[in-house]
Amino acid sequence: MEISAAGRLEVRITAADVGKRVSVRSMIEHGLPGEKFTDTVGVLTSWDNGVLLITRRSGESVRIAESALVAAKAVPSAPARRRGPAASYEELARVAARAWLPVESERLGAWELRAASGFTRRANSVLPLGAPGLPLDEALEAVRRWYGERGLPAYVQTATGAKGTQELLCAELEQRGWVREVTAELWTGPLAPIADRGDPAGVALSREAGEGWLARYQRKGVSEVALRVLRGGPSVWFATVPGAAEGAPPAAIGRCVVDGRWAGFAAVEVDPALRRQGLGTAVMAALARQALDEGASAAWLQVEADNAGARALYTGMGFAAHHAYHHYRAPDAHGTGTGTGTGTGR
Structure with a gap:
């Protein structure tokens, strides 16, 4: 004080x-x-x-x-960070956006309107990295029209807690009745220690999300649009640990998008009967080794604020929270949106 x-x-x-x-x-x-x-x-x-x-x-x-x-x-705009690779909010926001590419997008000034038939809020929300080029009320009305034409609820993705994040926009949206439906965090950490933590033997890597991988994926009945989002990104890898019985769903899966120095992890899922046996760690280790081979050195992932198990796992791997992100829904939209993965945000 x-x-x-x-x-x-x-x-x-x-x-x-x-x-x-x-x-x-x-x-x-x-x-x-x-x-x-x-x-x-x-x-x-x-x-x-x-x-x-x-x-x-x-x-x-x-x-x-x-x-x-x-x-x-x-006080200073953001506290000094003691863990994880140095990165700005904008850099991480753009990297995360490229890991969940929409099938359709349009610019509104510096805002990007993204749509993918409702598969994940990340690919079906506005990413407002700058000014929209219109007064805010006009911009939000344009956003609602754009998503309404596609039969989708209008969402705006914002962030708080780091230098350059959008606390002011959050307040403006709340004053206009937009509803904050989901809050999660983006965490970062060094990549090399992840590669050394688990035994990747028995983990198969593929460029495609095959039938087995999709059988373990949390979201069932994945559409062709959803597959396009899952496959999208600079360099995408899918990891699978086969099930014990022939024809059984995999014991564990994961997804990684390599983008320059960054490796983004998502959809790390383990058969509930086989948890706490190191399978999730093994999946991430195999994906981390592949990312290291492609020149990456830093890692990121998204985790929901109330997922205590995932937060404990990722803390032990050297990850730390960089910023929180939120999805605000227009007040006259009744869709609930959808998310992906367990423990890796929405």
Whole structure:
């Protein structure tokens, strides 16, 4: 907190600091005995009618009455990261987008409108890396028309928690009634240690998602459009551990997209009866070795915030959260969207 030369806590932010990352201490109106104050760190996304709105790294919005402020100051735009390869939000957003290529896309200024018959929110949402070239309300109306023409709900994918992410856009969408349906995180880590962790013997790699691989994949009845999305990307590999019995679904599968220095992991799935035997680690090790052979050095994946098992596994592999990402649905759209994989986001 900001302390003056006289030793007093001071509020050193104003409404002119909207868009900056801040640290705020405020009084608790109804706290436990002995609790008087709470601290909030995040991006100041609005300050209107005596109320501050602060968006935390997770995307959670916190409302604080101006009258409750005890101390506040602007802080660096993002905390120093201690783990994982250095990368900007924009670089990772573009790499992740290339790993789930839509079958149709269109530009709206610096926004990319993406569609793939509803297969994954990632391939059926707007990626807003910059300004749309129109006032926001007009841009959102154009987005809703574009998806409506394709019989799809309108989604906008945003991110929070890193330098250059879109806390202000999140707040604008929420003010307009857009609903945040899914929050996940993008994690990064060094690639080489993954290749050394598991025994890749018995893991088969292929350029195609064959019948066996699809039999283990979480999503059943995959369409031709879905296959195009799964196969899309700079260099895509599918890993399969055969089942114990002939004709049985694979014991484990995984997907990796190699893109320059990055290897993106997804759809790592293991037969529930065979979990905790290292099969998921073996799949990732085999895919990591292939990615290393192609010149990659860093890894990324997407994991949902409430998937404790996946988070523990990936932490042990050296991954750490880089930023959170969210999918906002237009208020008049009733589709629920779809996701892919277990433990690797949506």
